[in-house]
Amino acid sequence: MRLTAQPAFVLHTRPWRETSLLVEVLSAEHGRVGLLARGVQGPKRHPLRAALQPLQSIRFDAVWRGELARLIAAEAVDVAPRLSGEATLAAFYLNELTLRLAPRQEPQTELFAAYARARERLRVGEPLGWTLRRYERDLLDALGVGFDWRTDGDGDPIDPAARYRLDAEHGPRRLLLDRGRADRAGAATGRALLALGEDRMPDAADLASLRRAIRDVLAHHLGARGLKSWEMLGALAATVAPSRVQTESDA
Template sequence: MRLSAEPAFVLHARPWRETSLLVEVLSEHHGRLGLVARGVQGPKKQPLRAALQPLQWIRFEAVQVGELARLSTAEALDVAPRLSGEAMLSGFYLNELTLRLAPRQDPSPELYDAFGRARARLGAGEPLAWTLRRYERDLLDALGFGFDLANDGDGTPIDPAARYRLDPEHGPRRVLSDRGHGDRSRAATGRGLLALAADELPESDDLPGLRRAMRDVLAHYLGPRGLKSWDMLAELNRVSRPPGQTVTD
């Protein structure tokens, strides 16, 4: 199958053999794809190598042969966001989360659009925690794992004053105590869930609970291996932040 003028976002690229790259992209019409870019060394190939950097938006030509596609050309469609510090780590997180959860060759225009919005928000300097929570919500919805955030799993409207944990199979469950599954340390405020459902910026006090609750859902689908970006964030928090303060993820 020939892929012609296909838009995509680069998720990851790594050296392969002596002069080539293995590249993972999220494409508009074909979902996540693995590409083999052969012979990308040398000064004449610098524009191609630059186009294949993570977070770059590209248009490419390739031929699908089995699991991987053989890349023939690729061009950058814009200038990738220039990120540093926590924003750069957030970009790494977006790429890694998408790479781990989006299946190969499974078209998802909704996920492609959601990734593009999140990438643009990172580049515009919008609040990192809110940018990531919105993308996590949209990614789960696009992959068929999402649920109603305005009602609990039994259909009862979310109470803004209550706390909820997110059950991957059931949806929001109200936390009634600090015992067992009612562990409030992993819970989100109802007010925060309603803000996320309405795509309205939550109160700052609600964002940490949303992060923990969404992470529990993502961990369910990621399995025991987790994410490298989570480990990096934990290490950064350990060495650089006062007790109780965390880097945004």
């Protein structure tokens, strides 16, 4: 099957043999696609290399053969966001999470649109924590495993004053008042859940409560192998003030 002028975002690129690249992209019509780009590495810089950088928006032509498609042509649609510091780690997390959870060869129009929005938010410098939480919410929705953020798993309205754990199968579960500090640390506030459902940025403390709660859901869907970006963030947290890491870029 031939793919022509397909819009996509580059998620990951790695060398293959001496002169080729294996490229993973997210496309609207075909979901995650693995591309084999032959002959683009070597002493002379190949024109395709610039279009195959992570976070780049491209249009590509390819021929599908088995699990991978052979890349024929690709062109950059725009200039990829130029990021630094914590924003670079946030982009790495965005791409890694998408790479791990987006299915191959399945239409993903909603996820493609959500990725485009998150990429633009990184470009313009919107708060990183809020950008990532919104993308995690949209990714879960696009994959059909999201939540109704207005009600808990039993169908009761979310209480803004309560705390909730997110059960990947059941939905939000209200935390009992007598639970310990460790349990409360892994739970989101009801205010945060409602704000996320309304696409309204919560205050810093409520926003921070969403991170761990949503991570538990993502870990369930990822399986036994976590994300490298989580490991990188753990190393960063050991050297950076915890409040700054959690409020700005904690994935």
